[in-house]
Amino acid sequence: MAGYLTTHVLDTARGCPAKGIEIVLYRLAGETREEIARAVTNDDGRTDAPILAETAFATGTYELLFRAGPYLGDAPFLGDIPIRFTMDAAAHYHVPLLLSPYGYSTYRGS
Numbered sequence: 001m002a003g004y005l006t007t008h009v010l011d012t013a014r015g016c017p018a019k020g021i022e023i024v025l026y027r028l029a030g031e032t033r034e035e036i037a038r039a040v041t042n043d044d045g046r047t048d049a050p051i052l053a054e055t056a057f058a059t060g061t062y063e064l065l066f067r068a069g070p071y072l073g074d075a076p077f078l079g080d081i082p083i084r085f086t087m088d089a090a091a092h093y094h095v096p097l098l099l100s101p102y103g104y105s106t107y108r109g110s
Contacts, residue, residue: 003090005052007064008045013100017045022067025051027060028084061086066097068104077102 005025009018018041025037036056039047051064062085069079078099083106087093094109 002054003057003059003087003093004050004054005057005062005087005093005095006050007047007095007097009041009066009068009097009099010045011100012098017041017043018068018071018097018099019043019045021045021071023047023051024065024067026063026065027058028063029060033063057087057090059086059088064095064097066099068097068099071099072101078104 007023009021011018021041023039023041024035026033027036037051039051042048064083066081066083068081069076072078078101081097081104083095083097085095095106096109098105
């Protein structure tokens with residue numbers, strides 16, 4: 001079994017999924033940052049498919065960039081939110097974003 005990556009965004013201030021947030025996935029190698037996927041969250045705050053499918057999985061360091069500014073509205077405190085992490089085994093990695101107008105958190109989900 002190969003690994004894969006999923007994500008979702010929850011708006012903790014409104015108590016609902018965050019629809020319409022653009023997400024960009026990068027693979028990092030030293031100073032190199034390669035874009036490997038791009039998606040937008042759906043009505044459920046998720047991407048329609050894994051943001052990194054099993055066929056594209058490789059161990060290494062990655063960055064999910066959540067473009068939260070447009071979702072948060074006029075003069076947002078938060079704009080782009082980068083989350084860097086390492087995937088070191090062929091497994092399901094789930095990296096969600098819990099978002100509010102003035103803060104965010106993440107964790108490795110299941």
